[in-house]
Amino acid sequence: MATAELTNPADALEAFRKDAADWLAANFPKSLVGKENVLATVEGGSDPDPEAVGWKRAMGEKGWGTPTWPKEYGGGGLSFAEARVLQEEMGKIGAWNPIGGMGVMMLGPTLLEFASEEQKQRHIPPICRGEIRWCQGYSEPGAGSDLASLQTKCEDKGDHWLVNGQKTWTSGGQWADWCFALVRTDTSKKHEGISFILLDMKSPGVEVKPIRMISGTSPFCETFFTDVKVPKENLVGDLGNGWTIGKRLLQHERTNLSGGGSLGRGQGPSLSDIAKHYVGTDAEGRIADADLRMRIVRHEMEAQAFKATARRVMLESKSGNISLGSSILKNVGARITQERAELTLEIMGMNGLGWSGDGFNPAELGATRGWLWGKAVSIYGGTTEIQNNVIAKRILGMLDHQ
Amino acid sequence: MAVLNEEQSMLRDMARDWANEQSPVTAFRKVRDAGEAIGFDPKAFAAQAEMGWTGVIIPEAYGGSDFGYLSLGLVLEETGRTLTASPLGTTALAATSALLLAGSEAQKQAWLPKIASGDIIAALAVDEGPRHDPSKIATKAEKSGDGWTLSGTKKFVAEGDGAHLFVVAAQTGSGIGLFLVPADAKGVSRAPRNMVDARSHAEVRFDAVRLDSDALIGPEDGAALLDQVLDRARAGVAAEMLGLAVQAFDDTLAYLKTREQFGEILSRFQALQHRMAHQFTQIELMRSVVEGALEAVDANRDDIAAKVSLAKATACDTLHLVSREMIQLHGGIGMTDEHHAGFYIKRARVLENAWGNAAFHRERFARLAGY
Numbered sequence: 001m002a003t004a005e006l007t008n009p010a011d012a013l014e015a016f017r018k019d020a021a022d023w024l025a026a027n028f029p030k031s032l033v034g035k036e037n038v039l040a041t042v043e044g045g046s047d048p049d050p051e052a053v054g055w056k057r058a059m060g061e062k063g064w065g066t067p068t069w070p071k072e073y074g075g076g077g078l079s080f081a082e083a084r085v086l087q088e089e090m091g092k093i094g095a096w097n098p099i100g101g102m103g104v105m106m107l108g109p110t111l112l113e114f115a116s117e118e119q120k121q122r123h124i125p126p127i128c129r130g131e132i133r134w135c136q137g138y139s140e141p142g143a144g145s146d147l148a149s150l151q152t153k154c155e156d157k158g159d160h161w162l163v164n165g166q167k168t169w170t171s172g173g174q175w176a177d178w179c180f181a182l183v184r185t186d187t188s189k190k191h192e193g194i195s196f197i198l199l200d201m202k203s204p205g206v207e208v209k210p211i212r213m214i215s216g217t218s219p220f221c222e223t224f225f226t227d228v229k230v231p232k233e234n235l236v237g238d239l240g241n242g243w244t245i246g247k248r249l250l251q252h253e254r255t256n257l258s259g260g261g262s263l264g265r266g267q268g269p270s271l272s273d274i275a276k277h278y279v280g281t282d283a284e285g286r287i288a289d290a291d292l293r294m295r296i297v298r299h300e301m302e303a304q305a306f307k308a309t310a311r312r313v314m315l316e317s318k319s320g321n322i323s324l325g326s327s328i329l330k331n332v333g334a335r336i337t338q339e340r341a342e343l344t345l346e347i348m349g350m351n352g353l354g355w356s357g358d359g360f361n362p363a364e365l366g367a368t369r370g371w372l373w374g375k376a377v378s379i380y381g382g383t384t385e386i387q388n389n390v391i392a393k394r395i396l397g398m399l400d401h402q
Numbered sequence: 403m404a405v406l407n408e409e410q411s412m413l414r415d416m417a418r419d420w421a422n423e424q425s426p427v428t429a430f431r432k433v434r435d436a437g438e439a440i441g442f443d444p445k446a447f448a449a450q451a452e453m454g455w456t457g458v459i460i461p462e463a464y465g466g467s468d469f470g471y472l473s474l475g476l477v478l479e480e481t482g483r484t485l486t487a488s489p490l491g492t493t494a495l496a497a498t499s500a501l502l503l504a505g506s507e508a509q510k511q512a513w514l515p516k517i518a519s520g521d522i523i524a525a526l527a528v529d530e531g532p533r534h535d536p537s538k539i540a541t542k543a544e545k546s547g548d549g550w551t552l553s554g555t556k557k558f559v560a561e562g563d564g565a566h567l568f569v570v571a572a573q574t575g576s577g578i579g580l581f582l583v584p585a586d587a588k589g590v591s592r593a594p595r596n597m598v599d600a601r602s603h604a605e606v607r608f609d610a611v612r613l614d615s616d617a618l619i620g621p622e623d624g625a626a627l628l629d630q631v632l633d634r635a636r637a638g639v640a641a642e643m644l645g646l647a648v649q650a651f652d653d654t655l656a657y658l659k660t661r662e663q664f665g666e667i668l669s670r671f672q673a674l675q676h677r678m679a680h681q682f683t684q685i686e687l688m689r690s691v692v693e694g695a696l697e698a699v700d701a702n703r704d705d706i707a708a709k710v711s712l713a714k715a716t717a718c719d720t721l722h723l724v725s726r727e728m729i730q731l732h733g734g735i736g737m738t739d740e741h742h743a744g745f746y747i748k749r750a751r752v753l754e755n756a757w758g759n760a761a762f763h764r765e766r767f768a769r770l771a772g773y
């Protein structure tokens with residue numbers, strides 16, 4: 001194998017392509033085409049479909065759900081080029097990645113960078129196999145945009161930590177096995193008083209209360225910690241280094257969850273197709289509503305510019321440069337997601353405003369709920385305003401007026 | 403704010419007090435949670451009728467007060483602020499306008515007093531698809547004997563679940579005619595549609611409904627009449643939208659003045675100050691054109707259509723903006739069902755669609771102006 005790579009990298013990649021295609025053909029059940037549920041990795045109970053369970057197990061064991069993570073911790077150990085080939089081959093047959101959630105998108109990469117060898121051995125393999133669901137214990141009622149003002153107390157009790165306090169907006173808290181949390185280990189310093197811990201949600205003293213969202217579902221919770229004992233070994237990094245680690249994790253969240261990730265995937269019919277269906281066309285085949293048509297065009301062009309930027313950022317960061325483009329992905333991604341939802345609603349008219357029951361097809365009801373849910377994209381993971389502050393201050397060097 | 407006469411000021415203050423005390427947003431929440439198809443609290447509507455609001459544009463001879471459209475718009479704005487669930491705008495403004503504009507003396511005698519007293523609810527049944535389009539009416543009224551036979555299906559009829567009387571637009575053979583159809587007439591059936599704003603929008607079917615000759619309001623080719631009726635309905639909706647925008651804005655402003663992050667109240671951040679200044683600006687513009695449309699109707703000016711399209715397009719854009727900002731500037735709390743920001747954005751989108759969205763009215767404005 002090594003010799004093949006040395007003689008001709010392109011050949012090795014083609015060989016990998018064939019291996020990947022063969023393995024996918026043998027392991028991905030055709031019946032699962034189109035059945036991807038992105039949110040299932042964060043929300044909801046366990047998957048009842050045995051074929052989906054089998055597919056998840058196969059990908060988990062192979063490590064290809066986390067293709068570029070090191071093999072020693074259960075990852076696929078693939079190069080970025082190989083991972084891209086894998087993705088292409090999956091795309092060809094409609095295969096999707098069943099391994100996901102906050103463990104994959106946020107915690108894993110952070111642990112790889114900051115955790116001890118023991119912590120990596122213990123926590124990363126179950127993430128690669130999709131066995132453990134993680135939730136994020138950052139926000140508190142009084143600490144949202146100003147995350148560093150968090151108050152959840154974590155005291156050193158000699159042989160364990162004792163955690164007391166309240167988190168909120170904890171996505172998937174009611175289904176999570178574990179929580180990565182920012183806690184206060186020192187009340188005398190704001191940022192340096194924060195530490196990063198891993199907390200078993202089954203520990204005594206953990207209580208979750210689901211919160212209903214405007215879209216009708218309850219995907220997040222208030223999370224209460226009352227005298228929760230946490231083993232000493234669950235502190236990640238040094239005491240008081242949680243802010244650095246926590247911010248690093250937020251970077252993964254912003255690029256993965258909020259920006260590029262969600263838009264790269266196939267997303268069903270185009271806005272133009274939907275508009276032609278609901279609004280009709282003129283004699284030349286153009287969307288009959290001229291005003292709407294131009295706004296769809298503007299949206300489509302922005303989406304293409306966004307994708308081009310996401311691709312450029314990826315290439316630049318792989319060539320070792322820090323890409324300024326990455327700072328804008330979260331906000332642009334959020335805007336595009338929300339604009340698409342608003343346009344879809346406008347196109348569907350009253351059919352896009354159904355809540356339940358007769359008179360609306362599933363795509364229409366999905367559009368309504370998705371529109372409402374999507375209002376969160378510019379809030380979670382750091383609001384659009386906070387992200388703009390970061391751009392203005394950190395990148396552009398503009399100081400506060402106040 | 404338009405320059406109001408004494409009656410109008412009193413009416414507005416009365417409406418504001420009533421909405422705040424008797425019909426706060428928590429009252430709408432109760433209606434939403436009850437999940438009834440009629441989508442309003444009959445007691446609240448009865449109270450509105452009791453105060454004479456169902457008769458504001460109806461002449462005194464038929465039991466109203468004849469205060470005019472701007473006056474009724476003020477009431478709809480104030481009750482819209484707290485999302486009052488009531489058929490007031492639909493019955494006492496939209497449907498009533500058809501009778502006022504073209505009803506025969508007998509038709510007025512028969513229906514206006516009942517509308518003014520709130521004994522019956524009348525609704526406009528025009529659209530047959532999910533997007534407003536009065537040029538796409540397929541419902542047919544065929545002459546039979548000395549009357550008519552009406553057949554067709556109307557979609558998303560506002561207050562269709564609770565209405566006693568429909569004003570139905572139908573093809574007569576010589577154009578579009580408007581017909582008065584009692585909801586209990588043989589062949590009328592309705593199916594509720596559960597919408598995001600939890601208000602009534604029924605699908606109403608007319609299956610060979612027999613009507614007497616006096617069911618027709620105005621001429622057999624009444625497309626121009628329909629347009630006039632719709633313009634009044636649009637102006638009424640725009641007034642409700644103004645109320646929503648003002649209150650969504652006020653609540654957001656109040657929140658920014660209390661919520662603290664980074665050791666400051668949020669309203670001290672200039673990024674947010676400018677966002678609020680911009681919304682305030684747009685709402686001021688919205689108020690001028692919404693009141694302007696209502697005044698044009700009251701004065702029966704010849705530019706009502708353009709004024710109304712200007713008002714509705716502006717109202718749609720502004721409320722769209724303000725309802726989005728309400729959620730965004732509240733952060734996580736604005737995403738919860740427990741907070742009322744979601745109620746505003748949901749009702750906003752329904753009203754944006756009602757009788758033509760912004761694009762519809764920009765197109766119409768362009769046509770009227772010959773662009």
Ligand SMILES: Cc1cc2nc3c(=O)[nH]c(=O)nc-3n(C[C@H](O)[C@H](O)[C@H](O)COP(=O)(O)OP(=O)(O)OC[C@H]3O[C@@H](n4cnc5c(N)ncnc54)[C@H](O)[C@@H]3O)c2cc1C
Pocket residue numbers: 135136137138139140141143144145146168169170171172220376379380381382383384385386389661663664668671673674730731732733734735737
């Ligand atoms: C669906 C959803 C899922 C979430 N999931 C999680 C999760 O799993 N775990 C977790 O820990 N958190 C989660 N969050 C919380 C999220 O990170 C916070 O809501 C977010 O950081 C904003 O905080 P806040 O809600 O307290 O709003 P606030 O910070 O109170 O902000 C209110 C408004 O003020 C603006 N603002 C604040 N400060 C400034 C400033 N300095 N300059 C300009 N504007 C400013 C904000 O941008 C916002 O518009 C989730 C939120 C949502 C909506």
Ligand SMILES: Cc1cc2nc3c(=O)[nH]c(=O)nc-3n(C[C@H](O)[C@H](O)[C@H](O)COP(=O)(O)OP(=O)(O)OC[C@H]3O[C@@H](n4cnc5c(N)ncnc54)[C@H](O)[C@@H]3O)c2cc1C
Pocket residue numbers: 401672
């Ligand atoms: C055509 C013209 C006619 C004028 N006529 C008169 C006149 O008759 N009499 C008179 O006295 N003056 C007059 N002025 C001057 C005018 O009042 C100033 O130009 C204006 O107040 C801005 O000041 P500045 O030019 O020093 O710009 P700066 O104050 O330096 O502002 C530069 C930029 O920064 C922005 N900015 C500044 N402070 C803030 C802040 N706190 N928050 C956000 N943004 C900020 C500004 O909006 C601007 O975009 C005139 C100017 C022009 C262009």
